Amino acid sequence: MQTEYEVDWLVAGSGAAGMTGAVVAHQLGGAVLVVEKEPRYGGTTCKSGGVIWIPGNHRQAEFGIGDSAEEGWQYLKGLIGESVSEPRLRAYAQRASEMLAFMMAHSHVDYSPLPTYMDYYEEVDGYKSGGRSMDPGFFSLRRLGDEADFIRDDFHGLLKFNVTVPEGRCLGDMNAAAYWLGFRLLLRYWLDLPSRLRGKTDQRATLGPALVARLRRSLLDRDIPLWLNTPIRELLVEGDRVTGAIVERDGIPCRITARKGVLLATGGFSKNTAMRQQYQQAPIGAEWTAAATGATGDGITLGLSLGADLDFMGSAWWSPTYRMPDGRVLALIAGKAYPGSVLINRQGLRFTNEAQPYEDVVKDQYASELRGEGAIPCYLLFDATYRQNYPVGHIKPGKFTSDASLPEELFSSGLLTRADTLPALAEALGIDAVALEATINRFNANARVGKDPDFGRGDSEHDRYYADPKIQPNPCLGPLETGPYYAMRCEAGDLDTKGGLLCDEFGRVLHESGKEITGLYAAGNTSAAVMGDTYPGAGATIGSAMTFAYIAARHAFGHDGVSNE
Numbered sequence: 318m319q320t321e322y323e324v325d326w327l328v329a330g331s332g333a334a335g336m337t338g339a340v341v342a343h344q345l346g347g348a349v350l351v352v353e354k355e356p357r358y359g360g361t362t363c364k365s366g367g368v369i370w371i372p373g374n375h376r377q378a379e380f381g382i383g384d385s386a387e388e389g390w391q392y393l394k395g396l397i398g399e400s401v402s403e404p405r406l407r408a409y410a411q412r413a414s415e416m417l418a419f420m421m422a423h424s425h426v427d428y429s430p431l432p433t434y435m436d437y438y439e440e441v442d443g444y445k446s447g448g449r450s451m452d453p454g455f456f457s458l459r460r461l462g463d464e465a466d467f468i469r470d471d472f473h474g475l476l477k478f479n480v481t482v483p484e485g486r487c488l489g490d491m492n493a494a495a496y497w498l499g500f501r502l503l504l505r506y507w508l509d510l511p512s513r514l515r516g517k518t519d520q521r522a523t524l525g526p527a528l529v530a531r532l533r534r535s536l537l538d539r540d541i542p543l544w545l546n547t548p549i550r551e552l553l554v555e556g557d558r559v560t561g562a563i564v565e566r567d568g569i570p571c572r573i574t575a576r577k578g579v580l581l582a583t584g585g586f587s588k589n590t591a592m593r594q595q596y597q598q599a600p601i602g603a604e605w606t607a608a609a610t611g612a613t614g615d616g617i618t619l620g621l622s623l624g625a626d627l628d629f630m631g632s633a634w635w636s637p638t639y640r641m642p643d644g645r646v647l648a649l650i651a652g653k654a655y656p657g658s659v660l661i662n663r664q665g666l667r668f669t670n671e672a673q674p675y676e677d678v679v680k681d682q683y684a685s686e687l688r689g690e691g692a693i694p695c696y697l698l699f700d701a702t703y704r705q706n707y708p709v710g711h712i713k714p715g716k717f718t719s720d721a722s723l724p725e726e727l728f729s730s731g732l733l734t735r736a737d738t739l740p741a742l743a744e745a746l747g748i749d750a751v752a753l754e755a756t757i758n759r760f761n762a763n764a765r766v767g768k769d770p771d772f773g774r775g776d777s778e779h780d781r782y783y784a785d786p787k788i789q790p791n792p793c794l795g796p797l798e799t800g801p802y803y804a805m806r807c808e809a810g811d812l813d814t815k816g817g818l819l820c821d822e823f824g825r826v827l828h829e830s831g832k833e834i835t836g837l838y839a840a841g842n843t844s845a846a847v848m849g850d851t852y853p854g855a856g857a858t859i860g861s862a863m864t865f866a867y868i869a870a871r872h873a874f875g876h877d878g879v880s881n882e
Contacts, residue, residue, distance in 0.1 A: 332360030392443030586614030630816030638810025656795025663691030824869030
C-alpha cells in the first residue's frame with residue numbers, strides 16, 4: 318500500500334552535500350526530508366578525509382593568511398579554463414566562503430584552515446601555499462546517541478585511534494613530537510574503558526566521519542527526519558516542474574510531494590560497472606574504486622529519465638588504490654612520496670612523478686597503459702630502509718610491525734611481493750630484470766644528488782608535503798639499495814566519479830536543450846564537477862559538494878543572492 322508524505326525540500330543522499338542542503342533548507346524555514354538508500358548514512362564522505370577547499374574563507378586571517386574569492390577565482394579559471402561555465406565557476410569561488418560561514422553559524426560544522434596544506438599547482442596564478450584546505454576537527458560519536466550505530470563503519474585508518482589531518486601530519490614525521498603525540502592519543506583511546514569493554518571503535522571521530530557526525534547531529538537538533546533503506550524510484554513531474562518523488566521505504570512505496578524541489582546528492586557512479594564501461598576509458602570497472610557501495614549512479618539515472626544533460630562522464634577523482642585481502646579497496650594518498658620508493662609499470666619503467674597529486678598519477682598510469690607499457694596494475698617498489706621507516710598504505714613501518722607479524726594474506730593475495738634482490742623481485746612480478754635494474758640505477762644516482770630530471774619529483778611544495786624532511790637535499794628522493802625489496806600492487810582507482818548531471822550556477826539540473834529542469838537540483842558527485850577534469854587542492858570534492866548544496870537550497874527557497882546571515 319502506497320503512503321503519502323509532503324515536505325518543502327526532499328533530499329536524496331546523506332553525505333556532505335545532502336545533509337548540508339537539508340540544514341540550509343530547514344534554516345530557511347522549510348520542512349525537510351532526507352532519504353538514503355543504504356542502511357547506514359554518510360556515503361563516500363564517511364570514507365574520505367573530510368577536508369574542504371574554501372578560497373577566501375573567514376578563518377584564514379586568524380592564521381595570518383591573506384586570500385580572497387577573487388584570487389580563488391583566478392586560480393580556478395587558470396586551472397580549469399573554459400571547460401566549466403564562467404557563472405558556475407564564479408559561483409563556487411565567490412560563495413564557498415559564504416557557505417562555510419553559514420554552516421559554522423547554524424550547525425555543528427566547524428573547520429580550521431591547514432596553514433601548510435598547499436594548493437596542488439603552484440605554477441597557476443592565484444595559488445596559495447596554505448589555508449584553503451581545511452580540517453573538520455574531531456567530534457565525539459557519543460553526541461549522536463543511538464544514531465551513532467548507523468554511521469558508515471567502513472572508514473579504515475592506519476592506527477587503532479583516529480587522528481585529525483594535523484595530527485596525522487605530525488605523526489608522519491616520526492620524531493620526538495610525533496611519538497609524544499602518539500602516546501597521548503593511544504592513552505586516551507585505552508582510557509575510554511566503556512568503549513573498549515564493549516568492543517567499539519574509537520568514539521573520537523575525525524576526518525570524513527567527523528564531518529558526517531557533525532552534520533547528523535545538526536539534523537537531529539532540528540528534528541529533520543533521515544530515512545535509511547529508502548531509495549528514490551521515480552521523480553514526479555507536473556507540467557514542466559519536478560514536484561517530488563516516489564521512494565521505497567523498507568519495501569513500501571511512498572509518494573513524497575516536495576513543494577520547493579528535490580536535491581539529488583546520491584554520489585557518483587563508481588560502483589556501476591556498466592556505466593563506467595559506457596562512459597570511461599578502458600580498462601575500467603567498479604572493483605578499483607574507494608567510493609562507498611551506494612555510489613551506483615542512481616541520481617544521474619533519475620536525471621537522465623527527464624532528459625538531463627551530462628558532462629565530465631569520463632572523469633573521476635582519480636587516486637591509486639590497492640585491494641586488501643578482505644576485499645577492501647583503499648586509496649594510496651600518502652606513502653608514494655616517501656624517499657626510497659618508485660612506481661613501476663610492467664616494463665620496469667617509471668612513468669610518473671610519484672609525489673605529485675594523486676589524480677595526476679592515475680592519469681599518467683592510463684597514459685602509460687595506452688603506450689602499451691602495462692601500467693594497470695603498476696607497482697610501488699621500495700626497499701628495506703623504506704619498509705623499516707615509513708608506512709605504506711595501511712601497513713605500518715617495520716620498526717612497529719615486522720614482516721613476520723604481517724598477515725600472510727598480504728603476500729599470498731598478490732598485494733605485496735618480497736624478494737632479496739631486484740632481479741628476484743622482477744622475476745616474481747614478471748618484469749624484465751635488466752630494464753628494472755637500469756631504471757633503479759638511474760633513479761638512485763639522481764636521488765643521491767636530490768634531483769629527478771625525468772619527472773621532477775620533489776620540485777614542488779606539494780611533492781614535499783608527504784615526504785621526510787629529515788632526508789636532504791630532497792625529502793622525496795632516496796635510493797633503493799638495501800634488500801629485501803618489496804612491491805605493492807596499485808590499481809588505477811578513484812575516490813568517486815566526477816561526471817554527472819550538468820548544472821548551472823544555482824545547482825539547477827539542465828536539460829539537453831539547455832533549459833533548467835524546474836524543481837530539480839543536484840550537488841556533489843551526482844552533478845558534473847565544477848572542478849572539471851582537475852583537482853585544485855585537497856578538499857575540492859567535498860567543498861564543492863557542500864557549496865552547491867547550500868546554493869541550491871537557497872535558490873529553491875527564493876534566496877538567490879549572497880547571504881549576510
